[in-house]
Amino acid sequence: MNIDKKIADDLVANDISFVTTVPCKQLAGVIEEIDARDDIFHIPANKEDEGMGLCAGAFMGGKRPAIIMQNTAIGVTINTLATLIQYYRMPLPMIISYRGELREPVACQVEMAVHTKALLAQLNIPTYHFHWQKDVEELDNILKYTFMCNKPVAILTDANFWGGYGDQ
Amino acid sequence: MIRSEILKDIAPIIRDHLVVCNIGIPSQELHAIDDQPTNFYMLGTMGLASSIGLGLALAQPKPVIAIDGDGSVLTNLGTLPTIANNVADNFILMIIDNGSYGSTGDQPTYAGKKTRLEKVAEACGCENVVTCRAEDTGKELRRALEGGKMTVLVVKCESGNAKNPVITMDPVVIRDRFMKAVQA
Numbered sequence: 001m002n003i004d005k006k007i008a009d010d011l012v013a014n015d016i017s018f019v020t021t022v023p024c025k026q027l028a029g030v031i032e033e034i035d036a037r038d039d040i041f042h043i044p045a046n047k048e049d050e051g052m053g054l055c056a057g058a059f060m061g062g063k064r065p066a067i068i069m070q071n072t073a074i075g076v077t078i079n080t081l082a083t084l085i086q087y088y089r090m091p092l093p094m095i096i097s098y099r100g101e102l103r104e105p106v107a108c109q110v111e112m113a114v115h116t117k118a119l120l121a122q123l124n125i126p127t128y129h130f131h132w133q134k135d136v137e138e139l140d141n142i143l144k145y146t147f148m149c150n151k152p153v154a155i156l157t158d159a160n161f162w163g164g165y166g167d168q
Numbered sequence: 169m170i171r172s173e174i175l176k177d178i179a180p181i182i183r184d185h186l187v188v189c190n191i192g193i194p195s196q197e198l199h200a201i202d203d204q205p206t207n208f209y210m211l212g213t214m215g216l217a218s219s220i221g222l223g224l225a226l227a228q229p230k231p232v233i234a235i236d237g238d239g240s241v242l243t244n245l246g247t248l249p250t251i252a253n254n255v256a257d258n259f260i261l262m263i264i265d266n267g268s269y270g271s272t273g274d275q276p277t278y279a280g281k282k283t284r285l286e287k288v289a290e291a292c293g294c295e296n297v298v299t300c301r302a303e304d305t306g307k308e309l310r311r312a313l314e315g316g317k318m319t320v321l322v323v324k325c326e327s328g329n330a331k332n333p334v335i336t337m338d339p340v341v342i343r344d345r346f347m348k349a350v351q352a
Binding site: 018041043044045046047049050051052053054055056057058059060061062063065079080082083084087088089090 | 188210211212213215216217218219221222223224225226228244246247249254339340342346347350351
């Protein structure tokens with residue numbers, strides 16, 4: 001299974017046509033796939049809160065948005081999640097590379113990973129953890145759920161899901 | 169002129185357009201001067217008026233005016249390269265540059281010192297950057313709307329705030345009526 005293609009297919013199948021991204025080694029393939037799709041407008045952002053602002057505007061303009069970012073972004077975007085996305089009750093699927101989990105080679109990444117789920121739980125953000133490749137089968141349901149309830153939803157994708165770091 | 173006088177001046181021009189208004193006193197002033205369903209008032213997230221406005225402009229064809237401040241743009245300076253590289257010709261970023269953080273007590277911003285946001289915007293690749301005096305805002309805004317090109321309008325004015333009540337409208341109501349106005 002090509003995970004990058006599967007994720008992009010699920011986004012398109014759920015009418016998600018506006019995707020903002022920040023660069024990530026693990027997500028590079030899916031970002032490339034999204035960039036290549038004619039039915040998705042891809043807008044790279046310089047910072048994740050900026051990306052969430054873009055998504056909020058796109059949603060109000062009638063497009064279904066999504067953001068692709070790293071879990072360190074949770075540290076950057078707490079205020080934006082609370083006072084923009086949640087306060088105005090907007091849907092936002094967040095496909096998040098979950099650095100610092102099993103098979104992580106860089107110790108510093110663990111420091112944010114240990115806070116990630118607690119912060120998402122504190123914000124009452126529905127959170128899903130993709131550890132095995134087959135977990136991606138849930139994505140379609142998660143996207144439907146996000147737009148049904150108008151909430152931000154976190155999909156944490158760890159290194160195991162992406163197949164490690166290339167040297168493992 | 170201070171910001172609230174500019175907003176009074178341009179109210180008839182922006183009334184029929186989609187407006188994303190900066191957090192704090194700017195939104196309170198616009199709300200008090202001419203509340204419209206076509207106004208999206210930011211009640212949080214300083215810095216993101218330009219990003220919300222760009223996302224909105226990219227998602228639909230109507231003109232969008234983001235009323236921002238110099239302090240707000242400095243908070244989200246990455247927005248200028250994003251605006252420059254994702255051209256939405258229905259987008260006008262109007263930066264009311266009074267050189268101060270108005271909502272927090274008029275502390276000076278770096279734009280009020282050595283930094284020139286119009287030059288930053290140009291260096292970021294924004295192709296239509298117009299700088300004007302407060303008195304000429306209406307004229308330049310009309311020109312930008314008629315020009316149909318993505319424009320960054322930097323309006324130089326004095327610092328100072330009108331005294332208006334906070335916006336008590338429910339955020340979901342603001343968002344819902346705004347989305348209906350977008351679709352109308």
